[in-house]
Each structure stands twice: as C-alpha cells, then as structure tokens.
Amino acid sequence: MIHAVVIDVDDTLCLTEAVCFELENDVLARIGREPMSRAVHLSTWGQPLLEAMPQRSPGLDLKTFAAVYRVVLREYVAAGRLDVVAPENLQALDDLAAAGRSLMLLTSRTETEMEHLLAPDHVLTGRLTAVYHAGNMRFSKPDARAFDELLAATGLEPRQCLYVGDSPGDAQAANGAGLHFIACMQSGIRQRADFDAHRVDAFIDTFPEMVDAVARLESASPAPLEGGSRPEP
Structure with missing residues (x-):
C-alpha cells in the first residue's frame, strides 16, 4: 500500500x-x-x-x-494572488486522506516562503501530517537526500511513499530515493518528453486526477524503481 x-x-x-x-x-x-x-x-x-x-x-x-x-x-x-489552493485540489486531498493515506508537502521553498501556508488558520492545516522545506531539510531537490528527514521521521519504506511534482528535478529526487513518482502537467510548462530520463509511474493533466492515479498504481504489479519513464498504468 x-x-x-x-x-x-x-x-x-x-x-x-x-x-x-x-x-x-x-x-x-x-x-x-x-x-x-x-x-x-x-x-x-x-x-x-x-x-x-x-x-x-x-x-x-x-x-x-x-x-x-x-x-x-x-x-x-x-490579495489572494499567490498560493491559492483550488477547491477541487482540496477535495482531492480529502479523498486521499479518506483512503487512509498520510499527506505531506515537500518543497525547495524557504521557511519565509512557506510561513503563510503553515499558519494555523490556513485551509491546509489539519489536512497535512508534515511539511518539509528548506528550513527543516538538509538537502534540496533534485538531491535524493531531500527525502531523508521524511523517511526517518515516518519510518516508512520508500516504496510505501509517492511523490507528485511538476519537474524533472522532482522525478530525479524521487527516483534516487526510491519513491514512486507522478508528474503533474497542469501548468503546461513541461512536456512529457522532459521526463524521458526518469522513471514516471503516471502522468496527470490536473491535480485531482492524482486520486485515481494513486489507486491504479497501488493495484498494479510492482516494478523496480530504476530506469526510464513508463506510460501511465
């Protein structure tokens, strides 16, 4: 699982x-x-x-x-111009949590850039079990050691964790740490070919698609977490 x-x-x-x-x-x-x-x-x-x-x-x-x-x-x-979490994204988080999954953030942002997202009255409060950023991580993506603190704190095996991000650097870090990886293409900045050098367990066009992608990945036969990308299961 x-x-x-x-x-x-x-x-x-x-x-x-x-x-x-x-x-x-x-x-x-x-x-x-x-x-x-x-x-x-x-x-x-x-x-x-x-x-x-x-x-x-x-x-x-x-x-x-x-x-x-x-x-x-x-x-x-x-002014509501930055870091607006869409209602459908919040619903996706709730659906993942309802399926028994812990939810965490991991970003290369500094603590200053994360202060508002960590506020007690933020919509993410209560939905997340942990948040990792440059202020509490020794290494940043694309270094695979960016996941060291998370894995040590949770005691989970890498194969029990999945990272969803938008960049090849995100894929590189997740692959190197042994985590599953889903590429979110919603911004339109990246192309699938940008991930050819990395293992990608699924591509999603919008964030809410992650709910079904995680379920499909979990039900699929396990495969090694090395090598190039593969199509969505």
Whole structure:
C-alpha cells in the first residue's frame, strides 16, 4: 500500500510560476533593478529562489532582495494572488486522506516562503501530517537526500511513499530515493518528453486526477524503481 502521498507546492498543489514571475519583478522594480525576462524565469523555474535569482538578475544583492521579497510576498498572499489552493485540489486531498493515506508537502521553498501556508488558520492545516522545506531539510531537490528527514521521521519504506511534482528535478529526487513518482502537467510548462530520463509511474493533466492515479498504481504489479519513464498504468 502507498501510505504517504508527498506533494510539491509550486505548479503542483498550486499554479504559481506566472504570479511568481510578476512578484519577483515587482521586488526588482522596488529595489531599482531591471526586470527579468519570462524566458529566464522559466529556464530557472524549480530552483530554490535565492539560488535562481543571481541568474535572473545578475549582480543582485541577495540580502536586499530577500528583505523586500518578504514584504511583497505578504502583499500578494493577502490579495489572494499567490498560493491559492483550488477547491477541487482540496477535495482531492480529502479523498486521499479518506483512503487512509498520510499527506505531506515537500518543497525547495524557504521557511519565509512557506510561513503563510503553515499558519494555523490556513485551509491546509489539519489536512497535512508534515511539511518539509528548506528550513527543516538538509538537502534540496533534485538531491535524493531531500527525502531523508521524511523517511526517518515516518519510518516508512520508500516504496510505501509517492511523490507528485511538476519537474524533472522532482522525478530525479524521487527516483534516487526510491519513491514512486507522478508528474503533474497542469501548468503546461513541461512536456512529457522532459521526463524521458526518469522513471514516471503516471502522468496527470490536473491535480485531482492524482486520486485515481494513486489507486491504479497501488493495484498494479510492482516494478523496480530504476530506469526510464513508463506510460501511465
């Protein structure tokens, strides 16, 4: 049985790339920097924010950026522009939980980027058993060791866990740790061919499809978690 469903945040649980592009350019404008192009943002999407920003804005003072980013982030969250979890995604989480699965988030975001999602009054509170981010993980994706803390805390075997994400880096981390992996294609940023070098247990076009995909995967014959991608069961 798949006991734990572990979920990426950006462009998996929430569609965020486009609004993050606007948010980060808003920050750059407030500190007197030129805006980045969408192409640069897309090419670095999926990297931890402060690792990506020197590529998005060469010569950027990261401390200044981080300080203003915190302010602008709160403005976007308060305005309902960022990290909106769609009702159908919440229902999918509830359906997974009803099937006896633990739900967790695992993201490369910093603790600052996750504060609002961890608030006691957030819609995710009570639905998740754990949240892993750059503040409580020693390693970040695509390093397979990003799952070390999760596996140690739960005592689960990797084969009892599934990770759903949107990027080849997500697949690389899950494959390396021995977890099952589902690729969520809802953002439209990735193509299936982008995952050819990785094992993918299922592709889904929208997040709620994960409920059926997990059930099908669980009922399918087990296969080794190495090698290239395979079609959806």
